[in-house]
Amino acid sequence: MNTILHKANTRGDANHGWLHSKHTFSFANYHNPERMNFGVLRVLNDDVVSGNMGFGTHPHRDMEIISIPLEGDLKHADNMGNEAIIKSGDIQVMSAGTGVTHSEYNNNPNKPVKFLQIWVFPNKRHVTPRYDQITLRRADRKNKLQQILSPNTNDAGVWIHQNAWFNLTDLDRGKNLQYTVQDPKNNGVYAFIVKGDATINGQDLNQRDGFGMWNTDTVKITANSNAEILLMEVPMELS
Template sequence: MNTVLHKAVTRGQANHGWLQSKHTFSFANYHNPERMHFGTLRVLNDDIVAPSMGFGTHPHRDMEIISIPLEGDLEHKDSMGNTAVIKSGDIQVLSAGSGITHSEYNKNSNSEVKFLQIWVLPNKKGVTPRYDQITLNTIDRENKLQQILSPTPEDAGVWIHQNAWFHITNLEQGNTVNYALKNPDKNGVYAFILKGDATINHQNLNKRDGFGVWGVDSLDIHADSSTEILLMEVPMTL
């Protein structure tokens, strides 16, 4: 078993006034050569956007961009003509492919938006850009694993151009779940603790800690307190 531990306090930080962001991996002005990526997981940003503020129109190319809102309402507009609002319980995916521009704004004038911005390197370049979002039934993650992303449109959740699977679980204190890797020979899992405390394969973890594991067939996840965990299984080879 191979592991990497990223404690919450070791993340890169950026405070732009309207945006507070914490970077698990190198991003923008935060550069750490030892934290460039976990396999094909390239970006994991923990963002807070001030009321009525946001990211102006900007381009992306050849990247799978996943947004998971935690609090508030985030408005998305893109060059494909999509306008949508995502909120807690939703998941959004943008396959940038051959090139796209988009913007993201806090829809509300009196409350912050908190969301995760995740980038995954694709297994195909130059694909036709694509946008999708779904609303998840959060009951389906209570004391069990809810799949929210996969490599195929027919599977549960949104899909991306990569052999990746994302799951979320909400565990009550004392409960345990086991995650079996879909492709243990090639993939690893990066666990991100959204809230609470957990032990994963004997590693104690706290809120906003990140823990990467590869070279295993499964993960044993125990809730040391009421906890919410995002699991991201991705290929370890770029």
């Protein structure tokens, strides 16, 4: 098994006042040639946006963009005619394809919105842009894995143009889980500790740590406190 560890306090730190963002991988003014991506996982931003503030209309192309709200309400609008509020428990996906423009704002004037923004390189370029959003039952991840994303349109969760699977789990202290890698020959798994502390394949991890693994068939998780964990299985080679 090969691994890479990204401790929470080693991430890029961008504080713009209205936006405080932690970058696991190189992004905007944070550039680290050792941390460009994990396979096709290109961006993992941990964003906090102040009340009524946000990202004005801006473009994307040929990228699969996933947003996972952690706290608060995020207002989305795009040039495909979609307007939506996403909140904790929702998963949003946008296939930028041939090109989209969109905006994201905190929908609440009095408290911040916290969300993970994730970019994945697609395995198909120049696709027709698309938007999707679903609401998941948090109870379905209690001490078990809840699939939130896959390559398959008829699977649980949202789908993207890539051979990738994302799962969330909300584990009680002392609980154990095992994830079986869908495509161990080609894929690796990047674990992100949203909350709490855990040991994953022998590595002790704390809140907001990231841990990548490849050349392994399984991911073994033990919660050392109540813990919320995001597992992202992605191809290790750019196609």
